[in-house]
Amino acid sequence: MQDLMRLWRLFAPYRGWMLGGFAVALITLLANVALMAISGWFITAMAVAGAAGVAMNYFTPAAVIRGSAIARTAGRYFERLITHEATLRQLAGLRVWFYRHLEPLAPARLMAYHSGDLLTRIRSDIDALDNLYVRVMVPVLVAITAGVAFVLFTALFDLGLALLLLCTLLIAGVLLPWLGHRLGKEPGQRIVQLQADLRQAGIDGTQGLSELLVYGAADGHARHLDRISRALVAEQQRMSGISGITQAATGFTANLTLWAVLWLGIPLVHDGTLAPPQLAMLALFSLATFEAVAPLPLAFQQLESTLAAARRLFAIVDTKPAVTEPTGPSPTPRDSHIAIESVRFHYPDAERPVLDGIDLDLPAGRRVAIVGATGSGKTTLFNLLLRFWEPVSGRIRLGGEPLEAFHGEDLRERVALVSQYTHLFDASIRENLLIAAPDAPQGLLEQACETAQIHGFIAELPDGYDTWVGETGVRLSGGQARRIAIARALLRDAPILLLDEPTEGLDAVTERALMDAVQQLMVGRTVLLITHRPVALAQMDEILVLDQGRVVERGTHRELLQAPIYPRLLGLDLES
Numbered sequence: 001m002q003d004l005m006r007l008w009r010l011f012a013p014y015r016g017w018m019l020g021g022f023a024v025a026l027i028t029l030l031a032n033v034a035l036m037a038i039s040g041w042f043i044t045a046m047a048v049a050g051a052a053g054v055a056m057n058y059f060t061p062a063a064v065i066r067g068s069a070i071a072r073t074a075g076r077y078f079e080r081l082i083t084h085e086a087t088l089r090q091l092a093g094l095r096v097w098f099y100r101h102l103e104p105l106a107p108a109r110l111m112a113y114h115s116g117d118l119l120t121r122i123r124s125d126i127d128a129l130d131n132l133y134v135r136v137m138v139p140v141l142v143a144i145t146a147g148v149a150f151v152l153f154t155a156l157f158d159l160g161l162a163l164l165l166l167c168t169l170l171i172a173g174v175l176l177p178w179l180g181h182r183l184g185k186e187p188g189q190r191i192v193q194l195q196a197d198l199r200q201a202g203i204d205g206t207q208g209l210s211e212l213l214v215y216g217a218a219d220g221h222a223r224h225l226d227r228i229s230r231a232l233v234a235e236q237q238r239m240s241g242i243s244g245i246t247q248a249a250t251g252f253t254a255n256l257t258l259w260a261v262l263w264l265g266i267p268l269v270h271d272g273t274l275a276p277p278q279l280a281m282l283a284l285f286s287l288a289t290f291e292a293v294a295p296l297p298l299a300f301q302q303l304e305s306t307l308a309a310a311r312r313l314f315a316i317v318d319t320k321p322a323v324t325e326p327t328g329p330s331p332t333p334r335d336s337h338i339a340i341e342s343v344r345f346h347y348p349d350a351e352r353p354v355l356d357g358i359d360l361d362l363p364a365g366r367r368v369a370i371v372g373a374t375g376s377g378k379t380t381l382f383n384l385l386l387r388f389w390e391p392v393s394g395r396i397r398l399g400g401e402p403l404e405a406f407h408g409e410d411l412r413e414r415v416a417l418v419s420q421y422t423h424l425f426d427a428s429i430r431e432n433l434l435i436a437a438p439d440a441p442q443g444l445l446e447q448a449c450e451t452a453q454i455h456g457f458i459a460e461l462p463d464g465y466d467t468w469v470g471e472t473g474v475r476l477s478g479g480q481a482r483r484i485a486i487a488r489a490l491l492r493d494a495p496i497l498l499l500d501e502p503t504e505g506l507d508a509v510t511e512r513a514l515m516d517a518v519q520q521l522m523v524g525r526t527v528l529l530i531t532h533r534p535v536a537l538a539q540m541d542e543i544l545v546l547d548q549g550r551v552v553e554r555g556t557h558r559e560l561l562q563a564p565i566y567p568r569l570l571g572l573d574l575e576s
């Protein structure tokens with residue numbers, strides 16, 4: 001119920017459309033029931049008049065029948081139009097709402113989710129909520145309003161018949177939906193989970209296809225997919241079985257009501273309480289009223305999967321961001337001086353600190369490198385500087401201002417990042433460059449690429465800067481992708497530069513060439529570089545050696561060559 005209320009509040013901006021959809025659906029139903037009832041009355045009244053040899057006015061009922069038929073047809077059209085408009089607006093609004101909540105969680109809190117899982121939540125879970133308005137809210141409101149009107153109308157003729165209709169409508173409109181909901185709850189929840197698992201396994205299998213093929217694990221993965229798929233089909237079959245039973249039961253109740261009305265009504269005709277045409281009208285009327293409750297069992301059967309989808313979205317939306325944004329505007333830093341003061345940090349649930357009292361003074365324009373064994377906390381330090389996480393204790397300052405006083409966006413505007421992994425979007429080279437500076441003219445793009453030493457390569461491509469790089473940049477080599485990253489950083493023109501192993505995985509010749517480009521990028525900027533490459537380290541003002549979250553050695557490349565740990569980390573001790 002709580003989840004339903006929460007969704008209802010989220011739908012507040014669309015209540016006008018929702019109300020419109022409900023009104024048209026109600027009019028359509030009333031027109032259809034009126035059509036059936038008046039037709040029953042009209043045919044019988046004509047037959048009785050004919051048998052008695054008396055004349056009757058058939059113009060008025062014929063006109064009402066025609067009017068009801070037109071209202072029903074037009075109503076169906078507008079009902080679809082308005083309810084779908086309302087639903088699409090709700091879904092569009094929900095997507096924006098979800099993204100707004102997703103943004104502050106990235107990347108720290110979202111690491112816990114598989115990308116396929118997130119995709120399922122963004123697409124399928126939000127789409128699943130379209131059920132709620134069209135298949136649950138509108139039918140329930142229409143059934144309650146119309147059901148009361150139908151029983152009151154029948155009571156105008158006979159209280160016993162009204163009571164009968166009330167009972168059978170309650171069976172079809174309350175008992176069967178309750179049963180549908182109860183039986184559909186478990187399979188509904190499982191269907192949502194299995195659909196998410198299937199998507200996740202599918203994405204995993206596609207992304208890791210090379211590994212699966214190389215290690216001969218493709219068949220095993222296919223079997224895994226098959227198992228999930230079979231389990232999903234079994235649950236869907238269970239759901240179909242349940243809906244078959246409840247639908248059949250609704251039809252059976254409707255027909256039973258028709259017979260019961262006739263059975264109770266015939267004595268009323270005999271004793272003159274009802275005229276024969278009125279009985280025919282009431283019989284067809286009672287049959288038609290079940291149209292109001294017929295969608296309810298299926299709606300409530302599917303309600304659980306809709307709510308399960310809503311709960312999965314709420315679970316993300318309710319996650320507390322790793323970083324608290326300040327309430328006021330960001331300060332203006334004096335310069336790009338970075339001061340790290342006794343910073344300690346551990347990831348949630350981790351026992352030992354990743355950074356354990358780090359101090360670093362990085363005046364504007366200085367270049368410092370960080371060296372350390374794998375897992376020593378180098379990337380974590382970058383994540384703190386980018387304010388993806390916050391230190392547990394200690395403080396980081398930028399230009400004299402504490403980092404926590406900056407909004408994430410304002411801070412990251414001052415920082416350019418080049419890492420060993422460059423994400424390239426499934427777009428052209430130009431579009432991939434423009435994400436760093438959306439308004440940059442072609443001349444500036446070319447100038448940045450020239451400095452990054454990639455312009456020549458791009459210019460030789462048949463489509464030049466319009467060349468499509470493919471998903472995750474599959475059409476470019478690692479070195480080329482990193483040059484694009486350097487060009488992006490140049491275009492960003494930020495005063496602070498973070499380089500996370502920019503030459504990792506490249507051969508010595510490419511590394512040397514790339515370092516020339518990196519050199520150009522470093523000019524005039526405050527630089528923090530993570531690397532183990534002597535070529536790059538020799539060019540730095542200071543080097544910090546990190547071990548288990550502590551700075552254990554510091555100095556220039558030349559000085560540290562005499563230190564105990566540094567040469568080992570660079571593999572220089574093995575060479576000598």
Ligand SMILES: Nc1ncnc2c1ncn2[C@@H]1O[C@H](COP(=O)(O)OP(=O)(O)OP(=O)(O)O)[C@@H](O)[C@H]1O
Nearest residue numbers: 111347350354372373374375376377378379380381
């Ligand atoms: N999101 C996270 N949640 C929990 N623990 C994490 C997370 N990210 C990193 N860690 C842990 O923190 C420690 C430091 O990780 P970090 O990535 O900073 O190391 P690193 O020095 O950059 O390593 P590498 O050179 O291999 O990139 C590791 O033990 C790692 O397992």
